Amino acid sequence: MSEEQMTIREMCDAYDVTPRTLRFYESKELLFPIREGQKRLFTKRDRARLKLILRGKRFGFSLEEIRQLLDLYDMGDQQATQLQRTYDVARQRLQDMEEQRDELNEAIDDLREQLKWGEQIIADFENDLKAAQ
Amino acid sequence: MSEEQMTIREMCDAYDVTPRTLRFYESKELLFPIREGQKRLFTKRDRARLKLILRGKRFGFSLEEIRQLLDLYDMGDQQATQLQRTYDVARQRLQDMEEQRDELNEAIDDLREQLKWGEQIIADFENDLKAAQ
DNA sequence: GCACTGCTTTACGTTAACGTAAGAGAGACG
DNA sequence: CGTCTCTCTTACGTTAACGTAAAGCAGTGC
Numbered sequence: 001m002s003e004e005q006m007t008i009r010e011m012c013d014a015y016d017v018t019p020r021t022l023r024f025y026e027s028k029e030l031l032f033p034i035r036e037g038q039k040r041l042f043t044k045r046d047r048a049r050l051k052l053i054l055r056g057k058r059f060g061f062s063l064e065e066i067r068q069l070l071d072l073y074d075m076g077d078q079q080a081t082q083l084q085r086t087y088d089v090a091r092q093r094l095q096d097m098e099e100q101r102d103e104l105n106e107a108i109d110d111l112r113e114q115l116k117w118g119e120q121i122i123a124d125f126e127n128d129l130k131a132a133q
Numbered sequence: 134m135s136e137e138q139m140t141i142r143e144m145c146d147a148y149d150v151t152p153r154t155l156r157f158y159e160s161k162e163l164l165f166p167i168r169e170g171q172k173r174l175f176t177k178r179d180r181a182r183l184k185l186i187l188r189g190k191r192f193g194f195s196l197e198e199i200r201q202l203l204d205l206y207d208m209g210d211q212q213a214t215q216l217q218r219t220y221d222v223a224r225q226r227l228q229d230m231e232e233q234r235d236e237l238n239e240a241i242d243d244l245r246e247q248l249k250w251g252e253q254i255i256a257d258f259e260n261d262l263k264a265a266q
Numbered sequence: 267g268c269a270c271t272g273c274t275t276t277a278c279g280t281t282a283a284c285g286t287a288a289g290a291g292a293g294a295c296g
Numbered sequence: 297c298g299t300c301t302c303t304c305t306t307a308c309g310t311t312a313a314c315g316t317a318a319a320g321c322a323g324t325g326c
Contacts, residue, residue, distance in 0.1 A: 172303060
C-alpha cells in the first residue's frame with residue numbers, strides 16, 4: 001500500500017466505490033490508472049479526480065458533465081472560449097439547482113399542509129372510535 | 134371539446150405531453166380516463182391529477198412517489214389503519230425531501246465555492262492574455 | 267503441485283420514463 | 297366506396313450508470 005499508488009481494492013475501500021465503478025470511469029476517460037502487468041494502479045491524480053467525480057455526482061452532474069469540469073481543473077493551455085463554456089455549464093447547473101431547491105421547498109410546504117389534514121382526519125377518526133365504545 | 138371530457142389530443146395540446154405519456158400514466162394507474170367505445174376520455178379529475186403529476190416531476194419525484202402523493206390527496210373514506218399507513222408514507226416522504234433539500238443546499242454552497250474558483254481562474258487567464266499581447 | 271485470493275476482460279442484465287414503429291379499427295368526408 | 301385522420305394495442309428500442317455473472321491469468325502459501 002504505497003502512498004503514491006493504490007490498487008483497485010484500496011481505492012474501493014478508501015472511497016467506497018466498487019471495482020466495476022472504477023473500471024467504468026476509466027472506460028469513460030474520467031480516470032487514467034497506470035498498469036503494472038495487467039493490474040491497475042491509481043495515482044494521486046486519479047484520487048483527486050475521483051474525489052471531484054464523487055462530488056460532482058452529489059451536485060447532480062452527469063458523468064459527461066463531470067468530465068468537462070475535470071478538464072477545467074486540468075487545464076493549463078486550453079483556449080479561453082472552452083474555459084468560458086465549461087464555466088457557463090457550471091453556472092447554469094447552479095441556477096438549475098437553486099430552482100430545484102426552491103420548488104422542493106414549495107413542495108415541502110404543500111406536503112406539510114396535506115399532513116396537517118391527515119392528522120386532523122386521524123384525530124377525528126380516533127375520537128369517533130372512543131365515542132363508539 | 135366538451136368542458137367535462139377531453140380527448141387524448143386535447144389533453145396533449147393542453148398540457149404539452151404526448152399520447153404515449155398519457156397512456157403510460159394510465160398503465161401506471163396515475164390516470165383513469167373513461168372509455169367511449171375504445172377511445173379514452175379524460176375527466177376534470179384526470180386533469181387535476183395530471184397537473185399534480187407534472188408538478189411532482191418538476192420536484193424530482195419518481196412516478197411511483199407521485200402515485201403515493203396522489204393517493205394522499207384522494208383520501209376521504211379510507212380505513213384508519215390504511216390511513217395511518219398512508220400518512221406514515223407521506224411523513225417519511227417529507228423527511229426524505231427535507232434531507233434532500235439539505236443536501237441540495239450543501240451542494241449549492243459547494244458549487245458556489247467552485248465557481249468563485251472558476252472566476253478566479255478565468256480572471257487570471259484573461260490577465261495573462263492581456264499581458265501576453 | 268494445488269488451492270486460494272485478487273485481479274482481469276467480456277458481455278449481458280437492470281431501472282425509469284417514456285419513444286417509436288407496426289398494424290388495425292372506426293368515424294368523417296367527398 | 298375509398299381515403300384521411302384519429303385512435304387503439306402490442307411490443308421492441310433508448311439512455312445512464314453501473315450490477316452481475318462467467319471464465320481465465322498471476323502470485324502466494326503450504
